[in-house]
Amino acid sequence: MTTAALIVAAGRGTRAGSGLPKQWRALKGKRVIDWTLQAFRDSGISPIVLVLSPEDRGAWDSFAADSDLVLTAGGAERSISVQNGLIALRDLNRAQAGSAHNLPISKVLIHDAARPCISQALIASIIEALDHGAAAAPAVAVTDALWTGAGGQVTGTQDRSGLFAAQTPQGFQLDAILAAHASHPGGAADDVEVARAAGLEVAIIAGEPDNIKITRPEDFARAARILETENKMDISLDVRLGNGYDVHRFGPGDSVILCGVEIPHDRSLQGHSDADVGMHAVTDAIYGALAQGDIGQHFPPSDPQWKGAASEIFLRHAADLARDMGFQISNVDCTLVCEHPKIGPHAPQMRSVMAEILGIDPTRVSIKATTSERLGFTGRSEGIASLATAALVKP
Ligand SMILES: Nc1ccn([C@@H]2O[C@H](COP(=O)(O)OP(=O)(O)OP(=O)(O)O)[C@@H](O)[C@H]2O)c(=O)n1
Numbered sequence: 489m490t491t492a493a494l495i496v497a498a499g500r501g502t503r504a505g506s507g508l509p510k511q512w513r514a515l516k517g518k519r520v521i522d523w524t525l526q527a528f529r530d531s532g533i534s535p536i537v538l539v540l541s542p543e544d545r546g547a548w549d550s551f552a553a554d555s556d557l558v559l560t561a562g563g564a565e566r567s568i569s570v571q572n573g574l575i576a577l578r579d580l581n582r583a584q585a586g587s588a589h590n591l592p593i594s595k596v597l598i599h600d601a602a603r604p605c606i607s608q609a610l611i612a613s614i615i616e617a618l619d620h621g622a623a624a625a626p627a628v629a630v631t632d633a634l635w636t637g638a639g640g641q642v643t644g645t646q647d648r649s650g651l652f653a654a655q656t657p658q659g660f661q662l663d664a665i666l667a668a669h670a671s672h673p674g675g676a677a678d679d680v681e682v683a684r685a686a687g688l689e690v691a692i693i694a695g696e697p698d699n700i701k702i703t704r705p706e707d708f709a710r711a712a713r714i715l716e717t718e719n720k721m722d723i724s725l726d727v728r729l730g731n732g733y734d735v736h737r738f739g740p741g742d743s744v745i746l747c748g749v750e751i752p753h754d755r756s757l758q759g760h761s762d763a764d765v766g767m768h769a770v771t772d773a774i775y776g777a778l779a780q781g782d783i784g785q786h787f788p789p790s791d792p793q794w795k796g797a798a799s800e801i802f803l804r805h806a807a808d809l810a811r812d813m814g815f816q817i818s819n820v821d822c823t824l825v826c827e828h829p830k831i832g833p834h835a836p837q838m839r840s841v842m843a844e845i846l847g848i849d850p851t852r853v854s855i856k857a858t859t860s861e862r863l864g865f866t867g868r869s870e871g872i873a874s875l876a877t878a879a880l881v882k883p
């Protein structure tokens with residue numbers, strides 16, 4: 489037995505203004521409907537029946553390649569759209585009868601496309617409640633005082649005890665809600681009303697204040713704020729990746745500086761600066777993510793002021809540039825390639841030094857090492873190479 493979703497998206501959204509029905513309008517980088525669908529997809533629900541208006545030709549085309557969706561036409565009223573979706577589910581069950589691969593659909597969650605802030609937790613709690621009854625729906629108890637009014641004046645106060653604001657998804661045993669809709673005369677506010685008219689008991693599940701229905705123009709900004717604070721996956725996030733690579737040769741000396749940590753060694757790395765090959769690779773990875781050239785462009789080796797400079801200056805510059813351009817450094821990963829010195833014992837200190845310079849938590853800094861099996865210049869201990877990746881995010 490399986491649970492399906494039925495998302496009604498055939499309305500005209502007249503109260504939301506603008507020419508385009510609200511479910512097709514942009515919300516934080518994608519359409520309202522795409523947020524709604526994502527919540528159900530992320531919950532692993534399949535199949536999803538999507539009810540569209542025959543007028544919205546472009547919308548039908550935009551879902552043509554989505555094999556997880558069953559598209560069906562809606563009607564002039566919400567209840568007709570729901571009924572058409574339920575019939576599509578019934579037909580799916582009939583078509584799949586006897587198939588060993590597809591379980592029959594026994595439950596359905598009916599949801600408004602116009603509620604894009606629906607959480608996976610709420611979806612899960614409705615599904616769970618359906619294990620114990622024929623119907624369950626989310627609602628939020630009314631907490632504000634309720635008035636009656638006329639002509640801009642308060643005319644009375646309404647008792648709010650026992651009053652709830654209804655939300656979706658409203659969940660039902662499929663056969664029961666199909667039968668309830670078939671026998672309903674129409675004009676119901678929602679599917680709970682249809683179910684109750686057929687004698688079904690409906691359990692109230694704690695709804696979420698953020699599960700708003702976009703109804704009026706100002707609701708778009710409210711939904712955007714909710715999606716932002718809930719930190720939902722957002723394809724409008726600007727994510728940049730960069731890589732860096734550097735090599736320094738060994739010369740005379742008694743220590744090397746790697747990722748900001750001085751390690752005693754029988755030779756030193758040679759370079760114009762302090763030759764911190766690890767820090768240079770990470771610096772270049774950040775410049776790369778920003779498409780801002782490389783370390784040599786910002787700190788030319790021909791410029792004497794950088795002779796013997798601490799590489800920390802370069803890394804701080806790259807990190808500051810990232811912040812100036814509006815990016816957060818999400819994480820960096822650096823690999824040092826050498827036979828000696830052994831990096832492992834120093835890696836924790838390297839991580840904390842690098843994290844401090846980058847202004848991020850040490851858990852976001854990875855320093856690791858590998859030998860090259862005595863092959864090549866690193867294998868012959870002629871020098872040390874380093875590779876790095878940086879991920880930058882602009883919220
Ligand atoms: N004939 C209809 C009417 C509504 N809906 C859907 O039902 C949900 C909730 O309805 P509502 O907020 O009333 O949407 P609209 O009818 O589009 O809005 P309005 O009443 O402002 O025109 C929406 O996702 C809407 O697309 C539908 O599929 N078919």
Ligand SMILES: C[C@](O)(CO)[C@H](O)COP(=O)(O)O
Binds near residue numbers: 654655656677679701
């Ligand atoms: C189904 C519903 O979302 C429950 O709150 C609502 O009844 C449908 O929208 P409308 O604004 O009442 O038309």
